[in-house]
Amino acid sequence: xxxxxxxxxxxxxxxxxxxxxxxxxxxxxxxxxxxxxxxxxxxxxxxxxxxxxxxxxxxxxxxxxxxxxxxxxxxxxxxxxxxxxxxxxxxxxxxxxxxxxxxxxxxxxxxxxxxxxxxxxxxxxxxxxxxxxxxxxxxxxxxxxxxxxxxxxxxxxxxxxxxxxxxxxxxxxxxxxxxxxxxxxxxxxxxxxxxxxxxxxxxxxxxxxxxxxxxxxxxxxxxxxxxxxxxxxxxxxxxxxxxxxxxxxxxxxxxxxxxxxxxxxxxxxxxxxxxxxxxxxxxxxxxxxxxxxxxxxxxxxxxxxxxxxxxxxxxxxxxxxxxxxxxxxxxxxxxxxxxxxxxxxxxxxxxxxxxxxxxxxxxxxxxxxxxxxxxxxxxxxxxxxxxxxxxxxxxxxxxxxxxxxxxxxxxxxxxxxxxxxxxxxxxxxxxxxxxxxxxxxxxxxxxxxxxxxxxxxxxxxxxxxxxxxxxxxxxxxxxxxxxxxxxxxxxxxxxxxxxxxxxxxxxxxxxxxxxxxxxxxxxxxxxxxxxxxxxxxxxxxxxxxxxxxxxxxxxxxxxxxxxxxxxxxxxxxxxxxxxxxxxxxxxxxxxxxxxxxxxxxxxxxxxxxxxxxxxxxxxxxxxxxxxxxxxxxxxxxxxxxxxxxxxxxxxx
Numbered sequence: 001x002x003x004x005x006x007x008x009x010x011x012x013x014x015x016x017x018x019x020x021x022x023x024x025x026x027x028x029x030x031x032x033x034x035x036x037x038x039x040x041x042x043x044x045x046x047x048x049x050x051x052x053x054x055x056x057x058x059x060x061x062x063x064x065x066x067x068x069x070x071x072x073x074x075x076x077x078x079x080x081x082x083x084x085x086x087x088x089x090x091x092x093x094x095x096x097x098x099x100x101x102x103x104x105x106x107x108x109x110x111x112x113x114x115x116x117x118x119x120x121x122x123x124x125x126x127x128x129x130x131x132x133x134x135x136x137x138x139x140x141x142x143x144x145x146x147x148x149x150x151x152x153x154x155x156x157x158x159x160x161x162x163x164x165x166x167x168x169x170x171x172x173x174x175x176x177x178x179x180x181x182x183x184x185x186x187x188x189x190x191x192x193x194x195x196x197x198x199x200x201x202x203x204x205x206x207x208x209x210x211x212x213x214x215x216x217x218x219x220x221x222x223x224x225x226x227x228x229x230x231x232x233x234x235x236x237x238x239x240x241x242x243x244x245x246x247x248x249x250x251x252x253x254x255x256x257x258x259x260x261x262x263x264x265x266x267x268x269x270x271x272x273x274x275x276x277x278x279x280x281x282x283x284x285x286x287x288x289x290x291x292x293x294x295x296x297x298x299x300x301x302x303x304x305x306x307x308x309x310x311x312x313x314x315x316x317x318x319x320x321x322x323x324x325x326x327x328x329x330x331x332x333x334x335x336x337x338x339x340x341x342x343x344x345x346x347x348x349x350x351x352x353x354x355x356x357x358x359x360x361x362x363x364x365x366x367x368x369x370x371x372x373x374x375x376x377x378x379x380x381x382x383x384x385x386x387x388x389x390x391x392x393x394x395x396x397x398x399x400x401x402x403x404x405x406x407x408x409x410x411x412x413x414x415x416x417x418x419x420x421x422x423x424x425x426x427x428x429x430x431x432x433x434x435x436x437x438x439x440x441x442x443x444x445x446x447x448x449x450x451x452x453x454x455x456x457x458x459x460x461x462x463x464x465x466x467x468x469x470x471x472x473x474x475x476x477x478x479x480x481x482x483x484x485x486x487x488x489x490x491x492x493x494x495x496x497x498x499x500x501x502x503x504x505x506x507x508x509x510x511x512x513x514x515x516x517x518x519x520x521x522x523x524x525x526x527x528x529x530x531x532x533x534x535x536x537x538x539x540x541x542x543x544x545x546x547x548x549x550x551x552x553x554x555x556x557x558x559x560x561x562x563x564x565x566x567x568x569x570x571x572x573x574x575x576x577x578x579x580x581x582x583x584x585x586x587x588x589x590x591x592x593x594x595x596x597x598x599x600x601x602x603x604x605x606x607x608x609x610x611x612x613x614x615x616x617x618x619x620x621x622x623x624x625x626x627x628x629x630x631x632x633x634x635x636x637x638x639x640x641x642x643x644x645x646x647x648x649x650x651x652x
Contacts, residue, residue: 001015005191007203027440027441027446028447031451032437034451035437039058040058040059043062043421044056044057046465047413051409051472052494056394060378061390063426063427064388064391065397065413066425068363068369068391068406071361071364072405075360078361081113081357081358082113082114083113083357084113084114084355085112085354086112086118086121088350089352090130090289090346091346092340092344100287101298102125103296103297105295106293107295115353115355118353125291126351129291131290131344131345132289132342133289135285135341138284138286139284141281142279142282143226146228147271148272149195150193150196153172154169155367160267165384165388167633169193169385171261172264174261174633175193176191176193181253189243189244189253189265190242190244190265194381195239196235196236197238198230199236199240204246205225208272208276209225216310220278221277222277235380243268246269270311273312274311275308277311279307280305280307281304281307282303282304284301363400365402366388370384373387377430377431391410395410396409396413407499408479409494412472421465433454472494473494476491483503484511484513485511489504500512500513501513511550525545527555534548569584570584570595570610570611572611572622574599574603574605579599579603580599581599582597582598583607584596584598595609595610609626612636616640621643633649634649
């Protein structure tokens with residue numbers, strides 16, 4: 001049975017008209033699985049041999065890591081360029097005042113690159129009358145966006161609510177599986193949430209158009225439904241993400257959904273309803289103001305017909321960095337300009353010369369990384385959350401102010417892989433391989449031949465890398481940093497609990513520290529043993545403060561921020577009979593957290609989930625457990641055998 005939408009009509013139609021299995025789709029799925037396993041199962045052991053055990057590589061995840069490392073290299077190599085804006089605050093006979101920016105000299109584009117030029121132009125312009133040279137008015141139409149696909153939903157949830165990609169998909173999964181709305185059975189609230197198609201089922205279009213006409217009036221309903229074109233590489237297996245019933249408004253579900261799930265449902269509902277509404281209309285006015293041989297430009301934009309904006313407005317993202325010429329050509333936009341006519345003389349209230357510098361490209365956030373992967377045709381909607389999870393869990397990247405920064409380990413792994421597999425670990429090849437797999441699904445390529453071509457080149461690269469790839473397992477990697485004790489180069493090594501920097505003169509000098517560790521300063525704490533400054537280090541239990549004079553002084557302090565340290569109390573008393581201990585967080589030999597009594601070994605009570613000092617409302621137990629799963633998210637569960645208490649965290 002084949003159906004492209006999970007609706008009653010589509011499923012019943014598929015049951016009534018079964019068809020033979022499409023062998024091409026089976027072959028494409030099998031080819032994808034084999035390809036991913038060939039890459040992962042061959043590259044990962046190579047990294048174990050050359051760097052350390054526990055690392056991983058993959059056809060898509062390694063390309064995502066490369067993109068993050070390439071962006072970091074761009075930032076490090078970036079050289080800012082100076083430019084200047086000359087902005088005139090002008091007033092007409094009627095308010096409001098507005099800002100016009102210098103754009104032309106003698107009818108040609110003008111680029112101001114230094115303060116002296118800006119000062120001379122400012123002195124020349126201040127004595128000139130400001131006269132309106134031209135006024136151009138036009139009507140701009142802004143069409144409604146299509147309903148969400150997976151990648152766009154992840155980006156929108158990150159932009160509006162700061163949701164991580166994994167959290168967005170967990171919440172969407174729960175909305176798709178459904179909730180009890182009072183009838184005793186689950187009701188699915190949205191359609192399938194892993195899709196790259198913007199197609200909408202005909203009965204859904206009919207339902208939402210009827211809802212719009214009744215709720216917002218027929219004036220916001222276009223004569224015909226809005227249809228959207230899929231990207232060329234979209235698989236179109238499922239329809240767009242939408243509410244299963246548009247009449248279930250977010251307000252009607254507020255009492256049935258936890259706050260974050262309600263936020264995501266609201267986003268999906270608003271976007272879908274807006275996608276079938278009329279465009280928004282704006283009146284745009286472009287003016288040129290002349291001051292002698294110089295021309296200033298300004299633009300006013302006023303919303304006259306909100307259209308779909310009555311329901312949904314996209315969150316503004318930070319604009320990408322631009323070249324100097326693009327930044328200089330930018331015109332200041334105001335919401336409203338005063339009534340103006342050609343030849344009208346304006347009053348100069350203020351003339352500012354503003355020094356600017358180009359900015360480096362920003363680091364990838366989860367949202368922008370997903371956007372880049374989607375635009376490059378890398379991976380599929382269902383893989384984005386897993387890609388980000390893997391490169392984070394392997395410590396290839398860390399988050400700094402919400403953006404990804406590659407770790408020393410991540411940079412090393414990327415350098416080794418790209419050096420030996422440049423034809424495989426790159427954006428173009430990965431996107432081209434996706435196209436070849438799509439060709440297999442369409443019956444245009446044989447899956448064995450596709451894999452055969454890949455395996456021939458890959459096998460040769462593997463053999464070459466096995467003998468030529470640099471091994472850093474024992475000797476480490478020399479860095480540009482210097483030992484604070486003796487001044488020798490520091491070596492990046494990879495130990496049992498992660499990477500660390502060690503003096504190259506070991507064992508004569510035993511100075512070690514964590515890469516990027518905070519060095520002694522006025523803000524860092526002082527050693528409780530000797531009073532010297534402390535630096536951050538990492539053990540198998542996480543980061544901690546250590547004396548900078550180690551090994552002469554072995555003073556340590558627990559971090560006051562960041563991950564919990566071992567023996568952090570939970571506030572729950574040990575429930576074992578006759579024991580007056582407390583349940584605290586511990587770490588296993590592998591660094592995995594668990595909770596157990598602080599009177600060990602006298603008391604061996606343990607838990608595999610964090611206990612919370614909250615009584616169970618069902619059975620009266622003195623504490624509940626906080627459990628986290630991919631499918632259900634974070635829940636509070638009673639630990640008492642036979643008790644059925646289980647609710648989403650913070651829901652009650």
